[in-house]
Amino acid sequence: MSATSMEDEKEHVRKMTRRVLWKLDIHVLPPLAFLWLANFIDRTNIGNARIAGLERDTHLHGTQFNTALAIFYVAYILVELPSNLVLKKFKPSRWLPFLVTLWGTVTTLSGLIHNFGGLLAIRFFLGFCEGGLLPGIMLYLSTLYRPHELQQRVGIFYASASLSGAFGGLLATAILKMDGVAGLAGWRWIFILEGIATVVIALTSSIFLPADIQSAKFFTDEEREFALARLRTAFGVTTTAPLSEPSQRITRPSTDPEKADEKADEATLEVHTTEQLVVNAEDERFEWGEVLRGVKDPQLWMTALSYMGIIICLYSFSLFLPTIVAGLGYTGSEAQLHTVPPYVPAVVLTVVVAILSDKLRWRGPFILIFLPISMAGYILAIAAKTNTQRYAAVFLMASGIYPCGPCILSILPNNNAGHYKKATTVALQLALSNCGGFIATFTYDSSQAPTYIKGHSITLAFVCVAWLAMFCNVMYCLWENKARAEGRRQDNLTKYQELWDSGKTRAPIGDRHPDFRFTL
Numbered sequence: 001m002s003a004t005s006m007e008d009e010k011e012h013v014r015k016m017t018r019r020v021l022w023k024l025d026i027h028v029l030p031p032l033a034f035l036w037l038a039n040f041i042d043r044t045n046i047g048n049a050r051i052a053g054l055e056r057d058t059h060l061h062g063t064q065f066n067t068a069l070a071i072f073y074v075a076y077i078l079v080e081l082p083s084n085l086v087l088k089k090f091k092p093s094r095w096l097p098f099l100v101t102l103w104g105t106v107t108t109l110s111g112l113i114h115n116f117g118g119l120l121a122i123r124f125f126l127g128f129c130e131g132g133l134l135p136g137i138m139l140y141l142s143t144l145y146r147p148h149e150l151q152q153r154v155g156i157f158y159a160s161a162s163l164s165g166a167f168g169g170l171l172a173t174a175i176l177k178m179d180g181v182a183g184l185a186g187w188r189w190i191f192i193l194e195g196i197a198t199v200v201i202a203l204t205s206s207i208f209l210p211a212d213i214q215s216a217k218f219f220t221d222e223e224r225e226f227a228l229a230r231l232r233t234a235f236g237v238t239t240t241a242p243l244s245e246p247s248q249r250i251t252r253p254s255t256d257p258e259k260a261d262e263k264a265d266e267a268t269l270e271v272h273t274t275e276q277l278v279v280n281a282e283d284e285r286f287e288w289g290e291v292l293r294g295v296k297d298p299q300l301w302m303t304a305l306s307y308m309g310i311i312i313c314l315y316s317f318s319l320f321l322p323t324i325v326a327g328l329g330y331t332g333s334e335a336q337l338h339t340v341p342p343y344v345p346a347v348v349l350t351v352v353v354a355i356l357s358d359k360l361r362w363r364g365p366f367i368l369i370f371l372p373i374s375m376a377g378y379i380l381a382i383a384a385k386t387n388t389q390r391y392a393a394v395f396l397m398a399s400g401i402y403p404c405g406p407c408i409l410s411i412l413p414n415n416n417a418g419h420y421k422k423a424t425t426v427a428l429q430l431a432l433s434n435c436g437g438f439i440a441t442f443t444y445d446s447s448q449a450p451t452y453i454k455g456h457s458i459t460l461a462f463v464c465v466a467w468l469a470m471f472c473n474v475m476y477c478l479w480e481n482k483a484r485a486e487g488r489r490q491d492n493l494t495k496y497q498e499l500w501d502s503g504k505t506r507a508p509i510g511d512r513h514p515d516f517r518f519t520l
Contacts, residue, residue, distance in 0.1 A: 020227045023218050024144055025153070031205035032137055033157040035100050038198040039133055041171070042107045042126070045194055047322045048172035049187035051335055057185055058115055066441045068119045073437035076127035080434070083132025084139055084427035085286070088419065092140040093209040096133060100202035103129035108195030111188040134409075135427040142413040142422065143212060143281055146234035147519065148358050151410040155354020158406045159347045173337055212282065232280060238417030238516055239278050239508045242500045278508075281419040289499075290507050294424030299415055299518075300432075302473040306367070307408050307433035309466025313374060313401045313459050315440035321394065327450035328387040342394045346402035353403040363411045364474035364520050367404045371467045374400025378460035382453050390451075401463075408470070414519040415477070418510030436462070477518040489514040 046054070046069070055065055087095055103126055110122045141153055172190050179186030210216035213227050232239065294300065321342070326335045353366050377396025384390045412429055416422040439462070444455035483489055492512045499505045510516075 016223065016226045017230065020219070020223055020230070021145075021149070023216075023223065024227075027208055027210065027216070027218050028141075028144060029153060029156050031208045032141075034201045035096060035133065035205055036137070036157045038100060038104070038201050039130060041194055042103060042130070042198055045107075045172065045190050046110075046123075048339075049190050051322050051326050052172070052176055052187040052190065053185055054187045057187070058113060058119055060116055060119075063442065063445065064116050066445060068116070068123050069441035070438050071120050072123040072127035073434055073441075074127065075124050076131040076437070077431045077434050079128055079131035080135050080431040081424065081427040084135045084423040085291075085420070087132075087136050087139055087423065088282075091211040092136060092143075093206065093211040096136050096140070097202040097206035097209070099129055099132050099136070100205070101199050104195050104198030104200075104202060106195070107198055108192050110195065111184070111191035135423075135430050138409055138413055138426050139423050142426075143419075144231075146231060147414045148361050150413060151357045151363070151406050152351075152354045154406040154409055155351050155357075158354075158402075158409070159350040214282070232278075235417065236515070238510050238513060239280055240513070242277065242497060284419045284507055286420055287505060287507055289505055290418055290420040291424045293418075294416070294421040294428065297416065297421075297425055298476060299412065299473055300425045300429055302469050302476065303408055303411050304429045304432035306466045306469035306473065307429060308436040309462040309464075309469070310367075310371075310401060310404050310408060311433050312436040312440045312443065312462040313397070313466075314405065315437055316443045316455065316459055317394075317397055317401065323444065323449075324390075324394065324452060327452065328390060329450075338391075342398045343402075345395060346398040349399055349403045350406065354406045357407055357410070362520055363407045363414065364470050364477070366407050367470045368467060368474070370400050370403050371463055371470075372400070375460060375463050375467075376400070378456045378463065381456045382460070384451075387450075404466075411473070411519065416511055417513075417516065418507050420507070421510055474520050477520050481517050484514050484517065487514070 050065065054060075060068075083095075083099070090098075106122060106126045106129055110119075110126070113119050113122055137157070138154070141150060145153055171194065175189050175193055176186035178184075178189045181189065184192075210218070213219070213224060213231065216224065216227075219227060321339050322335060325338045328338075330338050349370075353370070357363060357366055374397050377393045377398075377400060380396060381390055381393035384393060412425045413422060416425050439458070443458050444452055448454050480489075492514055493509075496505075496509050496512055511518075
């Protein structure tokens with residue numbers, strides 16, 4: 001092939017890549033962003049309802065409000081793994097909107113509660129409906145985008161969570177003006193109207209979301225073929241398996257997966273080889289062995305511990321920011337409006353870090369950089385002597401914690417290969433880390449107002465734990481990558497061959513392949 005022909009081919013690949021990514025982005029990301037926006041608004045509107053009279057009208061006392069928040073996480077955690085394991089069977093484009101429709105209905109019913117028992121029941125079912133959304137979104141996106149295109153997409157829909165904090169406050173301020181309409185208190189209208197809006201968002205998103213690349217109607221035949229080929233090339237050696245006959249041994253592929261990921265856009269897109277069987281995600285069948293392989297992954301436990309610390313900070317911040325602001329002396333609509341500004345820098349930084357993270361192929365290092373900003377916020381809040389200092393601390397808390405979310409959510413989809421192993425680790429990471437929700441809901445209570453020093457101190461400790469756990473994960477990835485580069489993981493091929501020959505697996509080799517490299 002002449003130099004001119006090669007340049008023409010490279011230019012064609014670049015143009016097709018831009019076209020495919022653009023079509024995916026405009027058809028997939030807006031619906032997901034709206035679903036995630038609805039998720040956070042429906043989860044955090046109870047904080048806005050609290051300062052609008054929910055506790056008084058439902059006769060709550062002591063820690064009953066915190067208990068109602070905690071019961072949400074019981075159902076939320078239980079449903080995450082089962083939801084991810086059935087995602088492929090029921091199709092993400094149907095399953096995710098179905099879950100959101102259910103919880104929108106439950107949120108609407110929240111406006112009808114009259115006592116503590118009713119609030120407990122509603123919060124439990126809300127958690128049961130919401131639990132499958134985030135692990136489902138992460139698994140879904142990992143089937144549409146290549147590993148180092150993932151985080152900036154996650155950052156876009158995750159930024160909507162930051163935005164939801166601001167939007168939720170503004171929306172609550174507007175809805176509270178309906179206080180007394182139809183004989184209902186303003187806080188009841190918050191639940192009713194936001195629940196109805198959630199159902200509308202879910203039904204609308206189901207129209208636009210594709211189930212997968214193969215069935216995406218917005219692609220031409222050429223674009224669909226190209227999109228599938230580039231995705232499978234990026235997965236490289238992870239989709240390989242031995243040929244059916246035991247005598248056909250696995251051979252080391254000639255293509256390094258990192259080079260494939262870096263240069264596939266400039267090369268001829270080719271997936272199948274003559275020496276190996278390829279098991280693509282859509283062809284992989286469920287095996288309990290893959291679930292167990294996910295459970296035993298060290299990165300699952302390190303990132304889950306780190307994410308737990310992040311979640312304790314994130315949830316306590318979003319749930320109790322209205323209460324903290326009220327403790328600074330603001331009331332009613334003024335308190336709702338003062339919850340908005342801290343989210344603005346958080347939104348901007350979340351998107352900026354997500355883009356840089358994909359370009360640099362860093363996940364953990366950005367978490368190690370930004371968590372100390374959040375730590376500084378909590379230290380300032382503890383030491384603060386004035387309300388101005390406390391309010392400034394809130395900005396540091398949000399700016400440090402929100403950009404970490406997309407980073408940690410992208411680690412396991414990048415570092416796990418094999419559909420059901422990835423489904424397991426993504427769901428379990430969230431299930432384990434969401435146990436932090438129990439701690440977050442009891443971190444702050446009204447007896448600490450207006451300083452909340454105890455709550456800030458507890459959260460600060462968990463942010464420090466999150467930093468240490470992420471440091472360990474980064475070191476583990478560096479160590480494992482070094483071992484693979486030096487050829488010390490070649491026995492993984494032999495072990496996998498033995499599993500295949502004995503009939504114990506028909507899953508692809510996945511991230512066990514010695515040519516696979518972990519993203520930091």
